[in-house]
Amino acid sequence: xxxxxxxxxxxxxxxxxxxxxxxxxxxxxxxxxxxxxxxxxxxxxxxxxxxxxxxxxxxxxxxxxxxxxxxxxxxxxxxxxxxxxxxxxxxxxxxxxxxxxxxxxxxxxxxxxxxxxxxxxxxxxxxxxxxxxxxxxxxxxxxxxxxxxxxxxxxxxxxxxxxxxxxxxxxxxxxxxxxxxxxxxxxxxxxxxxxxxxxxxxxxxxxxxxxxxxxxxxxxxxxxxxxxxxxxxxxxxxxxxxxxxxxxxxxxxxxxxxxxxxxxxxxxxxxxx
Amino acid sequence: xxxxxxxxxxxxxxxxxxxxxxxxxxxxxxxxxxxxxxxxxxxxxxxxxxxxxxxxxxxxxxxxxxxxxxxxxxxxxxxxxxxxxxxxxxxxxxxxxxxxxxxxxxxxxxxxxxxxxxxxxxxxxxxxxxxxxxxxxxxxxxxxxxxxxxxxxxxxxxxxxxxxxxxxxxxxxxxxxxxxxxxxxxxxxxxxxxxxxxxxxxxxxxxxxxxxxxxxxxxxxxxxxxxxxxxxxxxxxxxxxxxxxxxxxxxxxxxxxxxxxxxxxxxxxxxxx
DNA sequence: ATAATAGTGTCTATCAGACATTATCTG
DNA sequence: CAGATAATGTCTGATAGACACTATTAT
Numbered sequence: 001x002x003x004x005x006x007x008x009x010x011x012x013x014x015x016x017x018x019x020x021x022x023x024x025x026x027x028x029x030x031x032x033x034x035x036x037x038x039x040x041x042x043x044x045x046x047x048x049x050x051x052x053x054x055x056x057x058x059x060x061x062x063x064x065x066x067x068x069x070x071x072x073x074x075x076x077x078x079x080x081x082x083x084x085x086x087x088x089x090x091x092x093x094x095x096x097x098x099x100x101x102x103x104x105x106x107x108x109x110x111x112x113x114x115x116x117x118x119x120x121x122x123x124x125x126x127x128x129x130x131x132x133x134x135x136x137x138x139x140x141x142x143x144x145x146x147x148x149x150x151x152x153x154x155x156x157x158x159x160x161x162x163x164x165x166x167x168x169x170x171x172x173x174x175x176x177x178x179x180x181x182x183x184x185x186x187x188x189x190x191x192x193x194x195x196x197x198x199x200x201x202x203x204x205x206x207x208x209x210x211x212x213x214x215x216x217x218x219x220x221x222x223x224x225x226x227x228x229x230x231x232x233x234x235x236x237x238x239x240x241x242x243x244x245x246x247x248x249x250x251x252x253x254x255x256x257x258x259x260x261x262x263x264x265x266x267x268x269x270x271x272x273x
Numbered sequence: 274x275x276x277x278x279x280x281x282x283x284x285x286x287x288x289x290x291x292x293x294x295x296x297x298x299x300x301x302x303x304x305x306x307x308x309x310x311x312x313x314x315x316x317x318x319x320x321x322x323x324x325x326x327x328x329x330x331x332x333x334x335x336x337x338x339x340x341x342x343x344x345x346x347x348x349x350x351x352x353x354x355x356x357x358x359x360x361x362x363x364x365x366x367x368x369x370x371x372x373x374x375x376x377x378x379x380x381x382x383x384x385x386x387x388x389x390x391x392x393x394x395x396x397x398x399x400x401x402x403x404x405x406x407x408x409x410x411x412x413x414x415x416x417x418x419x420x421x422x423x424x425x426x427x428x429x430x431x432x433x434x435x436x437x438x439x440x441x442x443x444x445x446x447x448x449x450x451x452x453x454x455x456x457x458x459x460x461x462x463x464x465x466x467x468x469x470x471x472x473x474x475x476x477x478x479x480x481x482x483x484x485x486x487x488x489x490x491x492x493x494x495x496x497x498x499x500x501x502x503x504x505x506x507x508x509x510x511x512x513x514x515x516x517x518x519x520x521x522x523x524x525x526x527x528x529x530x531x532x533x534x535x536x537x538x539x540x541x542x543x544x545x546x
Numbered sequence: 547a548t549a550a551t552a553g554t555g556t557c558t559a560t561c562a563g564a565c566a567t568t569a570t571c572t573g
Numbered sequence: 574c575a576g577a578t579a580a581t582g583t584c585t586g587a588t589a590g591a592c593a594c595t596a597t598t599a600t
Contacts, residue, residue: 209443238555573575
């Protein structure tokens, strides 16, 4: 086979030798993680935040993240960061969006590939409340988004405004956030939170993401609470049970709810296949 | 307000001055576009490909793309590339996925932020068949994906295999492609095509993407054909019309279909709101 | 017994699938 | 009129919403 020469009369080996990567801009690339869990009493969703010890945004809370290294994909980097923060492996991890505003980091051009992670580790969660790493309650309505931690006496609140713009022929709804509290999230991380939860809401009814937020065996009241937290609206018990019935099977076991009184719940497990 | 010093005792200005961006890997970042249109006779989806004139993958067909420049977002870059290729502005453009395999470009580390674009320009399409830029027919089944152009006598065919893997607690279906033709797509662009069409299929029923692929006014037979091309299955006429009825309104006009015989179609326009 | 929670039954409205029928156009 | 295409009618089965009712537990 004849070696094909290009427009400058170079073969592939010659081309690669003379090629100078510095002719193009080369931003730094990080992976930021929206790690979502559920409070032990199913009263709210939880998000893991870390307190920045360095400039820029020193002392602000941020999503855990880090630079993508040589010889690893962004997904590998997300897994690596995930394990270093939570000591969990093989958890749900899905690429959400890549954020590329030129000024999103004051140091230099940094693009961030955002990932959504869903975990169920209620025990780990409580004990891991260090000073620089904590689980925040997440509340996300149409008007506002709030990340709060009582022990740390910290509230991060943004007001949300729905804006619609055109994308080609079709209308597109989007949230814009404006800070309402003293504390704020570092960088553009509020946008990552918004985009991540939006995607989770869109997918949870047709996918099985909710099952990542409960334990391996679970009761239907528990699973329903998780759906309700994600969708931020109450669901009818019967309709919900009909909806999930094809995805689950009984284990035969029973579980007592944490509250006083009431009948025992049947225990279920996610159906294989 | 007192300037906050970090762990090394630096203020923010001092920190930014001593910060060295070269401490981290900095890949090149490109935007690649899956530009989708529809054949004038609604017989197939079309994808715009460009023939590579340089190494690597010289003479292979590739998705249009380019490096993200300083002071522009990836979305801006996608718009810029879009305009340079099609002379169209304000078309549908949606970020699909960011591809980051370390060896996806033999020259150096290049990450690609992939965008899906939907356009309706049947007249432009035909005339713009240059040697190094052409519209290919796209056929995408569960078994295979094929990009073909009759005038250029070029067929690019991949066999598809469904693979399922675990993402946390849930199963995830994925396509892996293996080349079946002499010609192939450059880089990992087949993965971009697969991911883009997958996303389009998932969204078209709940979103309004199909309206980007027909003209401003359209008939229901035309719109149904577009849905059927995207979903790769026939739809029942009545169910389809019930489904879209809330999204459209009659213009009062009528249109004759291109074929001989048959009743005139009513003309519709997408409902504002 | 009472309050609290878990689980079922059933009616309605909606909607996709399936197929049949009517309407309008060309030649 | 025949053949082709557009538009509509109607039946069925599945399912979400809404609400009522029964079952089981702790105090």
